[in-house]
Amino acid sequence: MPNKIVFKKKISNFSKKILIPGDKSISIRWVLISSLANGVSTAKNLLLSEDVLASIEAVKKLGVKVVNKKNTCKIYGVGIGGYKYKKNLIINAKNSGTLGRLIAGVLIDTSFPIKIIGDRSLSKRDFARVAKPLSKFGATFKLTNNSLPLIINGSQKLKPIRYHENKGSAQCKSSVMFGAIKASGKTIIKAKKSRNHTELLFKHLKLPIYIKKNKNFDLIKIQKVNKIKPLNYNIPSDISSGAFFIALTVLSKKSKLIIKNVNVNPTRIGIIEILRRMGVKISTLKKKVYKGETIADLFVKSPKNLRSVNCPSNLNSGAIDEFLIIFLIAAKAKGISTFTNLDELNQKESPRLKWGSKILKMMGIKVITTKNSIKIFGNPELEIKKKIIVQKYLKDHRVFMTSVIAALTFGGEWHIHDKDSIKTSFPSFLKIVNAFKNEK
Numbered sequence: 001m002p003n004k005i006v007f008k009k010k011i012s013n014f015s016k017k018i019l020i021p022g023d024k025s026i027s028i029r030w031v032l033i034s035s036l037a038n039g040v041s042t043a044k045n046l047l048l049s050e051d052v053l054a055s056i057e058a059v060k061k062l063g064v065k066v067v068n069k070k071n072t073c074k075i076y077g078v079g080i081g082g083y084k085y086k087k088n089l090i091i092n093a094k095n096s097g098t099l100g101r102l103i104a105g106v107l108i109d110t111s112f113p114i115k116i117i118g119d120r121s122l123s124k125r126d127f128a129r130v131a132k133p134l135s136k137f138g139a140t141f142k143l144t145n146n147s148l149p150l151i152i153n154g155s156q157k158l159k160p161i162r163y164h165e166n167k168g169s170a171q172c173k174s175s176v177m178f179g180a181i182k183a184s185g186k187t188i189i190k191a192k193k194s195r196n197h198t199e200l201l202f203k204h205l206k207l208p209i210y211i212k213k214n215k216n217f218d219l220i221k222i223q224k225v226n227k228i229k230p231l232n233y234n235i236p237s238d239i240s241s242g243a244f245f246i247a248l249t250v251l252s253k254k255s256k257l258i259i260k261n262v263n264v265n266p267t268r269i270g271i272i273e274i275l276r277r278m279g280v281k282i283s284t285l286k287k288k289v290y291k292g293e294t295i296a297d298l299f300v301k302s303p304k305n306l307r308s309v310n311c312p313s314n315l316n317s318g319a320i321d322e323f324l325i326i327f328l329i330a331a332k333a334k335g336i337s338t339f340t341n342l343d344e345l346n347q348k349e350s351p352r353l354k355w356g357s358k359i360l361k362m363m364g365i366k367v368i369t370t371k372n373s374i375k376i377f378g379n380p381e382l383e384i385k386k387k388i389i390v391q392k393y394l395k396d397h398r399v400f401m402t403s404v405i406a407a408l409t410f411g412g413e414w415h416i417h418d419k420d421s422i423k424t425s426f427p428s429f430l431k432i433v434n435a436f437k438n439e440k
């Protein structure tokens with residue numbers, strides 16, 4: 001099977017209602033926390049992508065039983081202190097920064113050294129950002145050039161720490177939070193705003209956590225945890241996956257879309273806020289709160305006109321996984337869009353600021369980039385007539401999916417390599433795309 005896909009035709013005039021798979025951030029957190037619970041936890045609609053399957057493999061290696069059948073996953077938690085640590089354990093986080101970084105916090109009490117490895121993309125990413133704060137608990141971390149492989153030497157005498165998370169990274173914050181529940185005493189985290197799924201889970205489970213929200217940062221205090229209740233969870237859909245179909249609708253003519261049961265947690269809806277500023281009408285219907293998370297159906301219509309945006313950087317963390325697709329939308333807007341303070345964007349599965357600008361340039365859009373910003377000179381009339389080849393992008397799933405949406409909305413003949421990349425986060429992406437193609 002060739003690992004490349006070719007698109008030659010645009011999509012327009014659709015009216016669709018779709019379902020998107022479960023949220024990746026919540027799925028991975030659910031696996032980790034359920035493995036530490038006392039008793040059996042059940043999840044429905046768990047995302048069955050490679051990143052989550054790697055999380056399940058990881059807890060299985062630690063002696064946790066997992067039964068994954070149909071749309072239900074059961075994890076037989078062993079309790080805090082219940083992992084079977086043994087010699088020469090290797091955990092493969094594959095492509096997942098979330099798994100690799102969060103589990104580093106979970107494993108700070110290991111009684112034998114554990115090695116964490118990952119794929120080519122993950123092995124280029126920064127792990128010092130978690131090793132540094134986690135080592136203050138009293139465990140030791142040996143990195144290779146600030147990256148994977150990482151060897152964790154745990155400690156049974158973990159002391160609480162004070163940590164200032166200043167990148168707006170939920171992975172760093174959550175990694176330290178998972179460490180904190182194993183350390184005696186009160187850990188204090190001052191964290192720049194980022195997605196708060198770990199906080200909501202800890203609160204829902206009534207773990208000893210205290211959160212004070214300030215304008216630009218949150219103050220989180222956590223005490224040692226002795227017992228965690230099992231957690232049954234019906235996982236809502238991932239807005240970061242839905243974002244590609246929101247973009248498809250915004251960039252297509254005369255189209256409408258409803259995405260059912262999406263997690264619209266306020267820390268995740270940067271894309272909605274940015275698109276509203278660009279003149280797109282997106283409504284949240286049937287809003288409800290579920291285990292602290294906000295869930296709604298999303299309704300979006302293709303706008304008549306799309307205007308440029310000067311994106312305030314306080315929206316960056318809530319849209320961090322959506323910038324590639326937002327840049328693509330800005331390519332069609334009237335005027336010059338500006339996005340700044342995007343240092344974290346080059347820390348992803350691929351250097352995404354670089355890839356975002358590369359795709360737009362291949363499309364014939366003028367962009368000006370610095371090391372952490374991009375100016376996009378939108379062209380509402382753009383019609384691509386040439387052949388575009390997208391390859392060698394470290395198999396970043398979001399580069400692949402953004403290129404597919406570009407092909408379906410701007411025209412031209414697109415040859416997009418490494419379609420397997422979608423297995424990490426959104427294995428059914430092309431199936432859903434096909435359902436749009438077959439409508440007319």
Ligand code: S3P
Nearest residue numbers: 025098168169170171172320321
């Ligand atoms: C995630 C946090 C974000 C995001 C990633 C998932 C999480 O990363 O990009 O896809 O689940 O905590 P950072 O925390 O590194 O910004």
